[in-house]
Amino acid sequence: MSEVVYITTEPSDRIQVKGITQTPDLIHPQLIESVDAIKGRQFRVSGPIPKGACLLIDSPYAIIPVVDEPAHNDNLICSNPACNRQAPRHIRTPCPNACIPDVTWCDSTCRDADSLRHGFECAWLKRYAGTIRSKWSEYDFGMLWVIVRLLAARHCQLHEVGVAESTGHWKPGWSGIESLCGSEETWPHDKVRSWSVLVKKYLRSSPALPHEMTADRVLHLICQEEANSFGLYPRETGHFPVPNPPVDRGEQFAAAVYPTAAMANHSCLPNIIHKADDKGRMVFTASRDIYPGEECCISYFDLTQYSDLTSRREHLRKSFRFVYLKETYYIALYHNTTYD
Template identity: 70%
Template sequence: MSQVVYITLEEPIPNRIDGIPKTQSDWIHPNLIESVDPVKGRQLRASEHIPKGTCVLIDHPYAIIPVVDDPATNDDLICSNSACNRRSLSQSGRLSCSNSCIADVSWCSSTCRDADKARHDFECTWLKRYADPIRKKWGEYDFGMLWVIVRLLASRQTKPRPQNENVLPTSQPLKHGWAGIESLCGSVDTWPHEQVRSWTTLVKKYLQNGPVLPHGLSADQVLHLICQEEANSFGLYPRETGIYPPPQPLVGRGEQFAAAVYPTAAMANHSCVPNMTHKPDEDGRMIFTASRDILPGQECCISYFDLTKHTDLTSRREHLRKSFKFTCQCDRCVSEEPAEETNDWTPMPMMDI
């Protein structure tokens, strides 16, 4: 059954700048509901009209990593404090790990470094031991994936876990925090056997519970977490994703600077004609904004890719099949399918011999 779900606000009516609530709390529009589709699974819908330009959802990352080249000098490197995530200039006094784990870890201030100590202590030994070997043997993508998993586990271990991680005591409340991560779609059945086998190898080599990574989960549980993360993680880009129709001249969303997992934002499904854009703010929160009027009952969708990069039907579907393992059946894709050819040929009647 669909239900209206809310995420606790620190203020009844948050202050707004350009329509976006400026508060550190996560937030969901009161006209946004969670429902379940027999094919797509969980999804977001509008219970009432949501006007164009309205802020629909704000979600903090449960885990986030930087994704930049030359992190020691790159000004797009984000602060490692998960409550900050602000980008800091390389010459502005950013602080590196005292244990010299990797250059990708830095803080914008001593305040952020001190506040992040417990979480970073969880990952530091793992990074120092495994980051370089993983990057050399498996490459940047697999390293980034494993690091996201480590940061998910670090948040699980170090963030306070209230007795009820749900948002409000409704009959079927929206899950958040680690409970939200556990409810994400994705399992070993979602992915090809060869891919699961490769991830199983990585788990056994680098993510086992032990002194280096004391997370307390079984190998199967960590493998399941990888399957969920790979089906739900977001790339963070400096400009909006999902502007439709694409601007002319074409302006893409820019270069990725981070990757993150959001417990609530991950519920949004894809459409090649989305009615919401998404963009991270300066604190790493993912902001969903209605890109056109969303009518009651309509599904609220985002685009999983830059619509300026894959424009024709074949390119879009191939990208989605390769990256997200589904064939898009959104209204745009279905309308662009070639019409079936009609067969006007009539067979010659049988002749008596």
């Protein structure tokens, strides 16, 4: 029998960016965390939830844009983590050091408010972005940039906020990142070896990247990030039954790591739809009535792209390394939900 841990809402220790007010996260009072002996942490509800109810709004601890030709793409998001809104190219403000075109802000106010966080990543981006993209891959660059932004958020939290981490069950901030599933043992050895090489080449603590963490800890962080990242799309993921005619979720524009939303497990019969709002916050909404004790699940992929059970099982096996046990129950050995 699963152990159920009841959770109370706690104030978040979000990155405080000068001049910017961030909206607090929302956690439905009936949403609880439970621990399953096989699947690990999961969401359940302690009372009835009506269709359409908002269960969770979770701000990203790190987010990166994922767009082609960023200098000319209107879907590029503001780099200020308190904003994350799309920054049309005719009004955006670029990095004064011209690190990479993927970094931009809505205006000078957002840029100035983000100076501490971007100062952590700027030299690293200018030095390594082109090399990683040309010698490795766009995917590897995106993965490493998410890690750098996780470290940048931690840097801001430690050096600017000065607020003690929460000791409750609902873990925000860096404590939430440290609680994410994923380790070297859950990934193929060749993949872990490749990541280890990337860490040694590009993510060691240095004046250009002063995180003061060991290479082994950064490698572990990659294993966690790769098992928990979300892709951000313009439309919802997880409508079930699939509408007729089907409407896909659109083209990905960002990837992010959410300390709380990452607890959600996958189901091919999800009862939660998810979509990022215009601030990059992940929003979970009940797609049907949910009864007390039920697990709240999302779909890790676009159900309109995989319409039959066979194709879904194969996609889960190949892309997410799931083991199929019975009709609606899967175990994730390891998975990758990021910028694909």
